Amino acid sequence: xxxxxxxxxxxxxxxxxxRDPSRDGVIRAAILRLLAxxxxxxxxxxxxxSEAGVGKATIYRRWRTKQDLVVDTISDLNRAEATPADTGxxxxxxxxxxxxxxxxxxxxxxxxxxxxxxxxxxxxxxxxAFRSGPIAxxxxxFEQIFRRAEERGEVSPGIPGSVVGEATSALLVQRWLLTGxxxxxxxxxxxxxxxxxxxxxxxxR
Numbered sequence: 176x177x178x179x180x181x182x183x184x185x186x187x188x189x190x191x192x193x194r195d196p197s198r199d200g201v202i203r204a205a206i207l208r209l210l211a212x213x214x215x216x217x218x219x220x221x222x223x224x225s226e227a228g229v230g231k232a233t234i235y236r237r238w239r240t241k242q243d244l245v246v247d248t249i250s251d252l253n254r255a256e257a258t259p260a261d262t263g264x265x266x267x268x269x270x271x272x273x274x275x276x277x278x279x280x281x282x283x284x285x286x287x288x289x290x291x292x293x294x295x296x297x298x299x300x301x302x303x304a305f306r307s308g309p310i311a312x313x314x315x316x317f318e319q320i321f322r323r324a325e326e327r328g329e330v331s332p333g334i335p336g337s338v339v340g341e342a343t344s345a346l347l348v349q350r351w352l353l354t355g356x357x358x359x360x361x362x363x364x365x366x367x368x369x370x371x372x373x374x375x376x377x378x379x380r
Contacts, residue, residue: 198227198229198233199237201227201228201229202223202227202229202233202234202237203251204227204283205223205226205227205228206218206223206227206244206245206248206287207248207283207284207286207287208226208283208287209222209223209226210245210286210287210290211287211289211290214290214291214294215241215245215290215291215294215298215301216294218241218245219241220235220238220241220244223244242300245291245301245304246300246301246303246304247304249291249301249304249308250304250307250308251308252284252288252308252312253279253284253308253309253312253313254312256275256278256279256284257272257275257276257279257309257312257313257315257316258316259271259272259317259319259320259323260272260275261323264327264329265320265321265323265324265327265329265375266367266372268320268323268324269320269343269372270363270364270367272316272317272320273343273344273347273360273363273364273366273367274360276313276344276347276363277347277358277359277360277362277363280347280348280351280358281358281359284309285351288309289352292352313344317335317340317343317344318335318336318340321334321335321340322335330375330378331378334375334378337378339374339375342370342371342374343371346370347362347363347366350362
């Protein structure tokens with residue numbers, strides 16, 4: 176899909192008091208809740224202010240439009256959650272990463288993401304925000320895990336960006352987005368033990 180958009184951070188409006196960074200987390204949490212509840216189409220700046228318990232001026236100092244607000248929120252998603260654990264082994268690192276992924280997609284972020292999926296094709300800025308935000312964050316996290324495994328001699332070079340590398344989270348994403356069946360840690364463990372690790376061992380032969 177061709178994307179022509181700008182992912183610059185929204186500019187604060189002129190005048191008024193400087194923005195208070197301590198409010199950012201509260202506002203982003205309110206945005207995610209509202210996206211999950213009402214979707215992008217029904218989301219309003221006033222509703223975000225009410226849900227977050229802040230004045231409308233606080234919202235407009237951060238974002239000029241609803242699209243700016245949602246793009247900025249999406250762009251920052253998952254940065255804290257997608258921090259690769261270093262357990263000392265590839266299997267341990269992947270298990271911790273997949274468990275973190277499960278927690279994200281079954282929580283408020285996952286619910287908000289599902290509500291946005293039908294909107295994304297019609298809003299290039301949202302599509303780019305997903306690509307450069309959460310998708311890139313998780314890709315980089317898995318790549319870091321595989322590169323550490325290379326350094327330990329557990330896998331051969333070339334796994335990041337390969338079909339085998341992409342398969343690591345593919346079944347979880349498929350079940351989450353397409354089947355409606357539960358995605359939990361037990362399922363993540365089954366995928367890792369019966370699909371991902373055998374694929375990685377076979378690729379290393």
